[in-house]
Amino acid sequence: MKKNDQKSPLGEVFGFPIKNDGSKAQRYRKQKLCPFNNKVPNCTKDKANNPLGVCSVWHNGVSVITCPTRFREDWLIIEKAAEFAFGLQATWTSISEIKLVDKNGQSAGNIDFVLVQYNEKGQLINFASLEVQGVYISGNLRNPFEEYIKNPSKDFEWPTGYNYPKPDYLSSSRKRLIPQMLYKGGIFQSWKRKQTVALQKSFFETLPSLPTTTKEKADIAWFLYDLEFNEEQNQNNLVLTKTVYTEFEPALLRVTTPEPGDVTNFINILQSRLDEHLDKNSPDAPSLTDIISN
Numbered sequence: 001m002k003k004n005d006q007k008s009p010l011g012e013v014f015g016f017p018i019k020n021d022g023s024k025a026q027r028y029r030k031q032k033l034c035p036f037n038n039k040v041p042n043c044t045k046d047k048a049n050n051p052l053g054v055c056s057v058w059h060n061g062v063s064v065i066t067c068p069t070r071f072r073e074d075w076l077i078i079e080k081a082a083e084f085a086f087g088l089q090a091t092w093t094s095i096s097e098i099k100l101v102d103k104n105g106q107s108a109g110n111i112d113f114v115l116v117q118y119n120e121k122g123q124l125i126n127f128a129s130l131e132v133q134g135v136y137i138s139g140n141l142r143n144p145f146e147e148y149i150k151n152p153s154k155d156f157e158w159p160t161g162y163n164y165p166k167p168d169y170l171s172s173s174r175k176r177l178i179p180q181m182l183y184k185g186g187i188f189q190s191w192k193r194k195q196t197v198a199l200q201k202s203f204f205e206t207l208p209s210l211p212t213t214t215k216e217k218a219d220i221a222w223f224l225y226d227l228e229f230n231e232e233q234n235q236n237n238l239v240l241t242k243t244v245y246t247e248f249e250p251a252l253l254r255v256t257t258p259e260p261g262d263v264t265n266f267i268n269i270l271q272s273r274l275d276e277h278l279d280k281n282s283p284d285a286p287s288l289t290d291i292i293s294n
Contacts, residue, residue, distance in 0.1 A: 189248045
């Protein structure tokens with residue numbers, strides 16, 4: 001789909017692009033099924049009894065993944081993460097939603113997937129983490145979704161304007177990805193265990209440029225995925241487009257250190273607010289801006 005073909009924010013609904021009105025797509029929508037290895041056959045996003053079955057939203061010519069379960073297609077994310085953590089010859093499996101606690105027994109949150117390597121006797125010999133991050137949405141996504149579900153059509157349109165849903169990359173990184181990488185990732189780093197992150201390429205590109213390293217030296221592998229539309233199948237396929245290797249401390253320091261703006265702009269704001277409280281008849285004195293400029 002081209003950018004100028006965008007008529008609504010809905011990318012995929014219950015696993016299929018809305019332009020797909022084939023029998024399989026219709027069945028998944030009718031039964032509210034999830035084709036991406038959810039913990040149960042049905043979609044459970046937002047509400048189990050009335051799920052918000054939007055896997056991705058259409059934004060600027062890209063299907064942006066909003067549901068973390070969407071990344072589970074064919075378990076590619078697990079395979080690639082295990083390959084980085086353990087190599088090609090290892091025997092491994094994954095365990096989902098493992099609670100992580102700190103030294104004081106306080107919860108640090110759940111790890112999306114813990115990859116575990118084991119020997120021929122079934123004994124654990126190594127482990128690593130995999131965090132999966134979709135993108136938060138600003139605006140109202142349920143309204144267009146419910147309107148579409150009433151009468152699914154490949155020609156469905158939704159007017160732009162106030163509350164039109166779109167990706168909120170900033171909240172996705174500041175409120176979710178970065179805090180969990182700092183806290184949960186800090187624990188794994190102290191244990192000297194490999195970490196992996198699966199997210200969409202367009203999301204990663206909104207982060208500050210990270211200092212990279214080699215695969216052998218890396219503490220973290222960032223796996224960048226995208227959705228590629230297959231004309232024959234009339235659906236999207238999850239593909240790995242790039243892998244970025246970083247060390248823990250340089251990467252996290254980079255994403256948590258803001259790029260400061262011009263201090264003069266901030267001073268001017270403060271001066272404007274200060275002027276509101278001061279008597280205009282008071283004797284003039286040199287401002288901070290004047291002092292800095294001199």
